[in-house]
Amino acid sequence: MTSTIQPKTPCTTCGKPSALFMCRGCEKDFCMRHANEHRQELGKQLDELTLDYDQLREKFNEETGQSRYYIQMKEKIEEWERESIEKIYQVANDARKNLENMIEKHSTKLIECLTKVACQINEARKEDEFFETDINEWINQLNKLKNDIYQPPTFDIQYSDNNISFISKINVGICDEGFGRILGNVQLEDNGQVAIHVGSDDYSTVRGKNHYSYGKHRLRFKIEEYCSSKWIFIGIISQDIPMEQLSIKSRSLYGWAGPNQVYINGRFHASFNQYISDAQQDDILELFINCDEQKISLTNERTQSSYELDIDLKQCPFPWQLNINMYFRGDRIRFLSN
Known part of the structure; x- marks a missing residue:
């Protein structure tokens, strides 16, 4: 006879056939x-x-x-505001002084003419030597001076027709930059925000996604892993230059690396402008790209050390592009959103 009793299900925890x-x-x-x-x-x-x-x-x-970083950003905006207001005051003061100088010159000229006519009339009266022609001449001179007094010259305010303002525009936005093209023993992670050197030690190149031809741009990086030799290059290169693993030798390249290495037109300069590579693991570095003044600068946020390079547009024409070089296995650098 077949049993109709269904087997009991065991409890996952204790294993007893009493699961309910x-x-x-x-x-x-x-x-x-x-x-x-x-x-x-x-x-x-x-x-x-x-x-x-x-x-x-x-x-x-x-x-x-x-956040210290947000506070710094607010301070930079306030600094821009103060500097802009100072420029406006200075230009306005210069315009006022120019107007006062022109009015003073006009008044001085009128006084000199009035004094001259008065002297001529007094001298003629004293010597009793004057005729109708002299009186008519003095009348004409006084009428002319009368017009100059009652109808002063018209002053015009001229505005510069240059589209570039003497006050640089400031803008705050989300930076969508990140790592793009790679060449060599390097791979990207976290949607192109992290570059890691993999494989054997060798030169590898990483380019940014964006390109820059005008304006000012702040790019921030965190060195998450750093070999004891401490060599990562951070800088720019002309976008039109083909990718190379050893791009630090390109005549279009500018930037900094360790130890104390500065690259200008692809040529190495030790401690140029007293540069000291003080970056350590977990440090945050800021690359400031100033297209308007054709300059770049590198700042270590921990030590506040900052260095600047002038860019020769003949060697490194616009548009510029972020260029990172890595050599040692395991080095890891992360792009930080501003």
């Missing part, structure tokens, strides 16, 4: 006791998740309002 409940989340079976424990464990995980959220939200509020 199945969790719809993990699809596991539990007995009464361990079903309660399972729910308690899920509740505990939810509590931990809530705590993580609260801590993350608190950290977010702190970073958004009090």
Whole structure:
């Protein structure tokens, strides 16, 4: 006779054939006791998740309002505002002085003419030597002076027709830059935000995604892994130059590397402009690309050391592009959004 008793399902936790409940989340079976424990464990995980959220939200509020980087950005905007206002005041003061000088010159000329006519009339009266022609001449001179007094010269304010303002425009936006083309033993991760040197030690090149022909641009990087030899090149190159693994020798290349290496037109200069490569692992570096003044600068945010290079447009014509060179296996650099 066939038995109609269905086999009991074992509990996932204790293994006893007494499972009464199945969790719809993990699809596991539990007995009464361990079903309660399972729910308690899920509740505990939810509590931990809530705590993580609260801590993350608190950290977010702190970073958004009090981050050293955000504070520095606000200070730079305020500095731009002060400098612009000072320029406006200076130009306005110069215009006022020019107007005052022109009015003073005109007044001085009128006084000299009036004095001259008065002297001529007094001298003629004193000597009793004057005729109708003299009187008519003095009348004509006084009428002319009368017109100059009652109808002063018209002054015109001339505005520069140059489209480039003497006050540089400032703009704040999200930077969509990142690593793009690669050549050599390097690979990209995190949607092109991280470059890692893989394989054997050898020169490898990484180019940025964007190109620059005008304006000012701040690019920030974090050195997440750094070989003890500490050699990563950060700089620019003309976009039209073909990719090379050893791009540091390109005549179009400008930038900095360690130890104390400066590259100008692809030529190495030790400690140029007293450059010292003080970058360490976890340091954040800022590359400032100033197309308007044809300059670039590199700043270590930890040490506040900063160095600048003038760019020869004949050697490195627009558009410019970010150029990173890596040599040692394991070196890792991350592009940071501004």
